[in-house]
Amino acid sequence: MLDTATHRHHHLPDRPGVGYKPQHFAAIMEAPAPVEWFEIHAENYMGDGGRPLAQLRHLAERFAISVHGVGLSIGGEAPLDRDHLARLKHLTGWLQPARFSEHLAWSTHDTQFLNDLLPLPYTAQTLTRVADHIDQVQEALGRQMLLENPSTYLAFAESDMPETAFLAEIARRTGCGLLLDVNNVFVSATNQQTDPRAYIDAFPLHLVGEIHLGGHDEDADDHGAPLLIDSHGATVVDPVWALYAYTIARTGPRPTLIEWDNDVPDWPVLAAEAARAAAVLDRVPA
């Protein structure tokens, strides 16, 4: 009998993946195509047992898994939560996922977890802090992590370097890879009134280990300027698909995730989004 633990899927294929939702388990087991891998939110799989862990074990036998943390607060002023780091080490230890990623953001202050990805200024001081935290994560987990670019709604007057330069320098200092969320690029660029293609051009694309695509909502700020909100609750819009094709033409095929976390639709809707990503990937030479 094959020992499944030694036949894990060690690499994310350069194909479409989808954020895993328990309600899709049966549909996925029956007909996953064109989805070839799944991403889970680490914090949902830190219980002691029951259905979540049982489903995850089944999923991991068939598919490569990417573990995406949403609670580590890497951009926080305070030291990392050692208990939480230990929980992540436990999860990545038994699951042996193909990837682990987290956000360039903070979510914990003092003892309060705010359950949102909050922004930070880009300065020499925050760069040192984030790099130290990433060193600590990579050392604790014994693996390289990917750091994701955030969607932002405002900026800090004190920031003195562009986000792309900040991410590139973090990666240079720590050896981490990057997760490029193309929807976040579009949302942030619209909100900051900058050019999303210029962001892609300035991004260290050779470090991209995974791409995210998702939906957003549209609003306006106090002055009537467009204010896009990263909702993960709708289909990917055409301008984001165009920006994705622009990106993939430069990176070559990369593992590409459809993220849908709110008002989650039935499986065929997600499979159709994944098929659209597959069509873009198919047009690009490897």
Add this chain to the structure above:
Amino acid sequence: MTVRQHDFTTALLNPAAPVPHGLTGPAGRPAGKRFNVYRNNVAVSLTEALKTAFPVLRALVGDAFFEAMAGVFLRDNPPESPLMMHYGAQMPGFLAGFAPVRHLAYLPDIARLELALRESYHAKDATPVAPEVLLALPPDRLMQARLRLAPALRLLQAPFPVASIWLAHRQADAPKPAMRPEAALITRPGFDPVVSALPPGGGAFVAGLLSGQPLAPALAMAEAETPDFDLTETLGLLISGQAIIAIEEKVLL
């Protein structure tokens, strides 16, 4: 101008507080409404987590009231851990002190039951003892044995019919709850927790087993409370709930 995360957090949790200086929109204008996106994200995501955690509590007080109450709760009780599966543990205490619902004295116990259900859902797996093994044991040996119970089992003894109220909101054919003290038992056969109302005395019996008593003294505790305690029904619920995971007998030398 440095914006400390402390000031950001304070403004985030207090909609009346001014937006910290040093946060801007394009062209360097003050962030204004843009900051509200973060305020809204925090309030909505925590409210959603509470709705998921407390479906029957929400049904009992109504959607609009629950939403308003969640807004008060989350500002005084933001999560203390990134594990949202633990969020809301302070809800029973909050309800007991929240003036608009103080007359609904059973609400804290409903919240306790829903927290216990979530704990049960995420509890460690365990293999139950086959019913045949249990039934094959001679009665005198069974009475001296300790029954080890599943990690997913929860017992809630309340001065209100907590299980009956909960069941009346989840099952169309459930009987109308009679106002009396009641013990709720949660078992998890497989992956889905099941709520049962224990018969009178059942709470004392299961509490006895949970404290490590052999069957005979646990039964005596139940009978002290309810002289005509019916062991069969309670034992049947433990067996069908796959809640007995070991029979420990004293080794006689």
